[in-house]
Amino acid sequence: MTSLGQAEAAAYLYREALFLDRLDFDSWLDLYTADCLFWMPAWRDDGTQTEDPDRELSLIFYRGRRNLEDRVQRIRSGVSVSSAVMPRVAHLIGNVLAERVDDTTTRVDSSFIVNVQDLRANRSHAYFGRYEHELRLEGDGWKISRKVIRLMNDVVPTMLDVYGI
Amino acid sequence: MTKGFALRDLIDDRPQDGVFRVNRALFRDPTLFALEMKHVFEGGWVFIGLSTQAEHPHDYFTGFIGRVPIIVSRDGEGALRCFVNACPHKGVRLVQKLCGNARRHVCPYHSWTFDSAGTNRNIKWEKAGCYAAGFDEENHDLASVARFGEYRGFLFASLNADVPSLEEHLGETRKLIDLVVDKAPEGVELVPGRVTFTYAANWKMQLENCSDQYHFTSTHPSYIRILDQRARDQAPELVQAAFGAADFWQEDASGVTGGTYSFDHGHVLNWGVMPVSSAQPTYERAEELAREHGAARRNWMFNMRNLTIFPNMQIAENASSQLRVIRPIAHNLTEMQTWCIAPRGESAQARTLRIRQYEDFFNPTGMATPDDTVCYEEAQLGMAEQERPWLQGHARGLAASVAGGNAYSDMIDLRPARSVLADAQLCDESLFGSYYRAWAARMAGVLS
Numbered sequence: 001m002t003s004l005g006q007a008e009a010a011a012y013l014y015r016e017a018l019f020l021d022r023l024d025f026d027s028w029l030d031l032y033t034a035d036c037l038f039w040m041p042a043w044r045d046d047g048t049q050t051e052d053p054d055r056e057l058s059l060i061f062y063r064g065r066r067n068l069e070d071r072v073q074r075i076r077s078g079v080s081v082s083s084a085v086m087p088r089v090a091h092l093i094g095n096v097l098a099e100r101v102d103d104t105t106t107r108v109d110s111s112f113i114v115n116v117q118d119l120r121a122n123r124s125h126a127y128f129g130r131y132e133h134e135l136r137l138e139g140d141g142w143k144i145s146r147k148v149i150r151l152m153n154d155v156v157p158t159m160l161d162v163y164g165i
Numbered sequence: 166m167t168k169g170f171a172l173r174d175l176i177d178d179r180p181q182d183g184v185f186r187v188n189r190a191l192f193r194d195p196t197l198f199a200l201e202m203k204h205v206f207e208g209g210w211v212f213i214g215l216s217t218q219a220e221h222p223h224d225y226f227t228g229f230i231g232r233v234p235i236i237v238s239r240d241g242e243g244a245l246r247c248f249v250n251a252c253p254h255k256g257v258r259l260v261q262k263l264c265g266n267a268r269r270h271v272c273p274y275h276s277w278t279f280d281s282a283g284t285n286r287n288i289k290w291e292k293a294g295c296y297a298a299g300f301d302e303e304n305h306d307l308a309s310v311a312r313f314g315e316y317r318g319f320l321f322a323s324l325n326a327d328v329p330s331l332e333e334h335l336g337e338t339r340k341l342i343d344l345v346v347d348k349a350p351e352g353v354e355l356v357p358g359r360v361t362f363t364y365a366a367n368w369k370m371q372l373e374n375c376s377d378q379y380h381f382t383s384t385h386p387s388y389i390r391i392l393d394q395r396a397r398d399q400a401p402e403l404v405q406a407a408f409g410a411a412d413f414w415q416e417d418a419s420g421v422t423g424g425t426y427s428f429d430h431g432h433v434l435n436w437g438v439m440p441v442s443s444a445q446p447t448y449e450r451a452e453e454l455a456r457e458h459g460a461a462r463r464n465w466m467f468n469m470r471n472l473t474i475f476p477n478m479q480i481a482e483n484a485s486s487q488l489r490v491i492r493p494i495a496h497n498l499t500e501m502q503t504w505c506i507a508p509r510g511e512s513a514q515a516r517t518l519r520i521r522q523y524e525d526f527f528n529p530t531g532m533a534t535p536d537d538t539v540c541y542e543e544a545q546l547g548m549a550e551q552e553r554p555w556l557q558g559h560a561r562g563l564a565a566s567v568a569g570g571n572a573y574s575d576m577i578d579l580r581p582a583r584s585v586l587a588d589a590q591l592c593d594e595s596l597f598g599s600y601y602r603a604w605a606a607r608m609a610g611v612l613s
Binding site for chain 2: 010035040041046050055056060061062077154156160
């Protein structure tokens with residue numbers, strides 16, 4: 001198999017977004033490698049983000065899909081009030097640029113907007129920023145081995161969970 | 166001026182009858198909120214930041230006292246100063262950035278210029294300006310806040326000059342700040358990366374929640390289950406909880422598991438026994454800390470401690486270590502500014518553990534705080550109820566509250582005004598009384 005092309009990389013990101021829009025978390029988790037990095041850095045000041053997750057704070061930082069599974073378990077637990085009335089979400093992804101690293105690795109930059117309708121509070125919010133995906137060929141399919149979410153509007157109204165980014 | 170509110174209608178404080186009640190109006194009334202901003206936040210001491218946020222000459226950071234924008238600036242001589250962040254000329258906010266380093270601050274509107282000590286260095290085209298004598302008699306420097314003080318790197322200010330000294334305001338809680346600062350010889354710092362969130366409810370919901378042990382097992386079972394699971398699995402990619410080993414929040418724990426202390430001027434601490442264990446990043450200095458500060462103070466450094474310095478600063482040392490600043494925006498909107506506060510010079514391994522434990526618990530993008538803030542918002546909806554205006558949420562522990570301290574405070578020579586010694590299920594609410602008595606004291610001039 002050759003490396004992932006521009007169109008296939010974009011389609012891959014759209015599929016991830018569709019799983020999240022449908023709150024189909026099992027399919028979403030299946031996209032990730034077991035050792036994946038899932039990282040949303042915080043902002044240090046007006047213009048720079050934290051760069052070293054071991055020395056600086058992140059909004060979310062996980063190494064390992066198990067941690068994402070924990071997040072999903074909590075959402076589904078039935079005992080988290082912030083997950084009791086699930087928001088409706090719609091992801092829009094654009095400006096997709098895929099860059100081949102080697103036959104088994106492709107990096108993809110993109111922009112995102114996630115529109116969130118918070119039914120409980122009857123209000124809408126749009127989170128926006130940039131994604132940096134690293135896709136890796138594992139066995140017969142491509143998986144996400146790294147995803148960095150650079151959230152631009154980081155004053156969070158009440159809460160933000162993995163389906164809102 | 167007529168006083169629109171009577172204190173007795175807002176706070177029902179009758180210790181002789183075993184009653185302490187708060188009216189829902191304190192959470193929902195916009196007129197009362199405007200008075201609070203003027204008299205609670207702009208009328209007395211508030212926390213404004215850490216000295217390490219402006220460490221070097223000409224470093225500065227900006228913020229607010231109530232509705233008033235401020236700059237904290239370290240001048241060329243190394244002294245910290247605090248000014249109103251507004252040009253005397255037209256009132257324009259002088260500095261827009263969160264933080265930085267600048268010898269000169271130039272107003273973006275008409276170029277009036279100030280140095281890092283707040284002194285006016287230039288009024289554009291002053292000589293040609295045909296100013297009359299009255300202008301020359303005015304002070305053109307940035308306005309210093311009325312009172313500004315530091316305790317061990319914690320900075321406080323008051324826009325009202327008529328307040329007790331900072332020493333008196335903090336009182337015994339200085340010993341609790343010491344427990345935070347003394348974890349390292351070089352004191353504490355803020356881990357880079359600030360997290361800000363809002364919630365659509367009154368600021369006092371956050372004030373109370375920090376000291377509310379009662380909610381923990383009800384609000385956070387989804388998080389607690391994950392902690393239990395991680396403790397069982399011990400997988401290397403999973404972060405182990407700092408309080409996994411503690412039992413102060415376990416419903417079936419027996420004996421004294423913690424309690425509360427209340428102090429003058431509205432400050433409170435709720436605390437729980439936590440072992441000196443490697444689950445906490447500070448464990449690497451456990452022996453040194455015992456040598457430097459004695460075993461009792463060292464043990465207290467490992468206890469769960471949620472400290473509120475009224476009205477806007479909270480330090481939560483439980484799952485990790487957090488500094489919170491409460492910024493009320495409206496009666497039903499609050500902004501929270503939060504940081505991971507950490508001992509300077511701790512090992513890379515300890516710092517990483519502290520950060521990982523922080524993110525999952527404290528962040529609005531984590532697995533615990535969203536369940537708190539959603540509850541605040543649901544409470545705000547219920548504050549509309551007027552038939553039964555009195556809340557029933559300040560009554561637990563009233564019969565257990567005693568004047569002075571107890572054996573646990575004696576260990577560290579801490580002398581609170583009141584204390585409650587608790588088992589796992591007592592979950593004192595009487596400590597909130599300290600908040601509302603301080604609130605009433607600051608509001609005294611506008612309440613009948």
